[in-house]
Amino acid sequence: MRYWSSSPREMIVxxxxxxxxIIASxxxxxxxxxxxxVMGILWSFFNPLFMLAVYTVVFSVVFKARWGAGSDSKVEFALVLFAGLMMFNLFSECINRAPELILSNVNYVKKVIFPLEILPAITLLSGLFHALISFGVWLFTYALFFGVPxxxxxxxxxIVLPFxxxxxxLSWALASLGVYxxxxxxxxGVTTSVLMFMSPIFYPTSSLPESYQHLLYLNPLTSVIEMTRDVLxxxxxxxxxxxxxxxxxxxVIAWLGFAWFQKTRKGFADVL
Structure with a gap:
């Protein structure tokens, strides 16, 4: 029986x-x-631009939402909101696809000698490409209204690397669980929808009562969203x-997910 290493070194190597x-995939x-x-890859640019405009109109004009008591800027609210959404969308795209990664590539399990452990990396880098396009739109809009970032x-x-x-x-763990x-x-799917509203994307953490704010930090997205807003x-x-x-x-989470994937992958072919 083939042995797949679950060491931290193998996770990197x-x-x-x-x-x-990975690059080709x-x-x-x-x-x-x-x-x-018709427009091809240009959609990856127009989609975030369109969404940024929609969020600006819906939240700052229709709902009259503001980020903080003293702020009345619609563009500020849109950019602060979009900064959080960029991180959530990257997380959501990868995590929602993770349980189907092995199921949608059965041939790689049964007929081809393929390094299955790289499938989450392919999904992540694909999502990161679109996140970078969104980041470019964010920078352009910020520079247009507020000047040099x-x-x-x-x-x-x-901040992005540990994220x-x-x-x-999580993708390694979910890809394995999705098989069994x-x-x-x-x-x-339900969990990511809940996380979106339980993350400080549409509201600042300070808007919650102090007795509940610590609960928000149990969400793994809270810290990365707040740090992203701080630096951007x-x-x-x-x-x-x-x-x-x-x-x-x-x-630690990355290594635990990788170790779980490597330990359980020997049963993929039997289940599929």
Missing amino acids: SPWRNRNL VKREILGRYRGS HLTVLLLPM MMLIMG LRDVSQII FWGKLPNVTVLFSYWLITT
Whole structure:
């Protein structure tokens, strides 16, 4: 019986060893999404631009929502909202697809010697491509209305990298569970919808009563959304303690998810 290593070293080495396959697969997935459409990949630019306009009108004009008591700027609210949505959308796209990753690639399990552990990385990098397009739209809009962005924007990768590890860890675990328990997809669909409203995307954490604010931080998206807003819009440095803790926790989650995937993958062929 073949042995698949579940060591932290293998978690890092495997994507690097299969980097050419990952890059080719990501390109195929991105281009395949827009194959046959008239505008093609330009949709990846117009979609976030359109959504940013919609959120601005719906929340700041229709619902008259404001971010903080002293602010009356519709554009400010839209940019603060969109910064949080960029992170949530990346998380949601990857996590919702994770339970079906193995089920939708049965041939890779049964007929082809394929490094199944890279499938979550392909999904993540594809989602990251669209997140980068959204980020470009965000920067363009900020520069148009507020001028040169804060230098703290350069710290964004320090926040995104551990977030990617969190997504990878959860994706590995869910991809494996999805093979053995087909209800996982429905459960995750509901869970991500709940997380969207339980994350400080449409409202600041300070808007909740103090006795409930600590519950919001049990959500793994809360810290990354707040740190993203701090470096992008407010020009604040992320809290070093929170950032270090986030790196540590997400690294452990990534390894646990990878170890679970590697330990359970030997039964995939039997179940499928």
